[in-house]
Amino acid sequence: MNNQQAYNQWAGNYDTVINKTRDLEGKALRTVLSQFQFTSVLEIGCGTGKNTEWLIPHAEKIIAADFSIEMLAKAKSKIDSLSVEFRQADIREAWNFREGEFDLIICSLVLEHIENIEFVFREAKTKLKAGGLLYIGELHPFKQLMGSKARFETVTGTFELECFIHHYSDYFNAALTNGMKCIGTEEWFDDDDRTTVPRLLTMVFQKNSGIPSSDNT
Ligand SMILES: C[S@@+](CC[C@H](N)C(=O)[O-])C[C@H]1O[C@@H](n2cnc3c(N)ncnc32)[C@H](O)[C@@H]1O
Known part of the structure; x- marks a missing residue:
C-alpha cells in the first residue's frame, strides 16, 4: 500500500482515533497564526480539514489541496463555505496554482512524507506573493x-506510512536557497514539558518582500 492508498484508508477514522501529534499541531498552528489575517491561503495536505475549518474566519479565500480523495471527501463533508475550494493535487509534482497568488501557504504534518523538500520550498516560493x-x-x-x-x-494490524526525516538544517537551507527567511520557530512538547523530547517543530518562513533593505548602507 502506498501513502495515497494508506491515507484513503485512514480517512475513515483519522479524526476520531487518539492522535497526540494531530491535536498538538492543531494547537500550535492556532497559536502561531491567530495574530494574522490573510487574503488568499493555500493549504497543502489539508487532510480532513482540521486546520481548514479554523482558517475560514482568518482568510478571504482558501484553496485546500490533498492527494487523497477520501481525506478530501471527509473535509468536504464537514466544511461548507463559499470561501473554501478543495482540490486533489500531489505536491511532489509541479503545483498547478497561480503564481504569486497566496499570502500564506500552510503545510501541516505533510513534509514527513516528502523526500525532496527543496522542491516544495521552490514551488511555494513561486506561488507566494512578495512578503508572503x-x-x-x-x-x-x-x-x-x-x-x-x-x-x-x-x-x-498497524500500518506504517513511508516517511523521511528532515533536520532543522534541511528546512533552513531549503528556505535560504529559495530566498526565504525564518521569522519564527518553536518546539512543542507533550504537556508543555520541555524536559522531554519535543513532539513537534513549527517554522514560519517569509518570502523576500522585494523591497531593498535599508541597513546595507
Ligand atoms: C497526517 S495527515 C495531516 C492532515 C492535516 N494537514 C492535519 O494536520 O490534520 C497528512 C496529509 O497529507 C496528505 N499527503 C501526503 N502526501 C501528499 C502528497 N504527496 N501530496 C498531497 N497530499 C499529501 C495525506 O493525504 C494526508 O491527508
Missing part, C-alpha cells in the same frame, strides 16, 4: 529519530 508566509508544522526530527512516524490500525 510559509507555515510548516511537522513531527520533530528528534521524535522521528526516536521511532515516531505516521501509522494507523488496519484489520491486519
Whole structure:
C-alpha cells in the first residue's frame, strides 16, 4: 500500500482515533497564526480539514489541496463555505496554482512524507506573493529519530506510512536557497514539558518582500 492508498484508508477514522501529534499541531498552528489575517491561503495536505475549518474566519479565500480523495471527501463533508475550494493535487509534482497568488501557504504534518523538500520550498516560493508566509508544522526530527512516524490500525494490524526525516538544517537551507527567511520557530512538547523530547517543530518562513533593505548602507 502506498501513502495515497494508506491515507484513503485512514480517512475513515483519522479524526476520531487518539492522535497526540494531530491535536498538538492543531494547537500550535492556532497559536502561531491567530495574530494574522490573510487574503488568499493555500493549504497543502489539508487532510480532513482540521486546520481548514479554523482558517475560514482568518482568510478571504482558501484553496485546500490533498492527494487523497477520501481525506478530501471527509473535509468536504464537514466544511461548507463559499470561501473554501478543495482540490486533489500531489505536491511532489509541479503545483498547478497561480503564481504569486497566496499570502500564506500552510503545510501541516505533510513534509514527513516528502523526500525532496527543496522542491516544495521552490514551488511555494513561486506561488507566494512578495512578503508572503510559509507555515510548516511537522513531527520533530528528534521524535522521528526516536521511532515516531505516521501509522494507523488496519484489520491486519498497524500500518506504517513511508516517511523521511528532515533536520532543522534541511528546512533552513531549503528556505535560504529559495530566498526565504525564518521569522519564527518553536518546539512543542507533550504537556508543555520541555524536559522531554519535543513532539513537534513549527517554522514560519517569509518570502523576500522585494523591497531593498535599508541597513546595507
Ligand atoms: C497526517 S495527515 C495531516 C492532515 C492535516 N494537514 C492535519 O494536520 O490534520 C497528512 C496529509 O497529507 C496528505 N499527503 C501526503 N502526501 C501528499 C502528497 N504527496 N501530496 C498531497 N497530499 C499529501 C495525506 O493525504 C494526508 O491527508
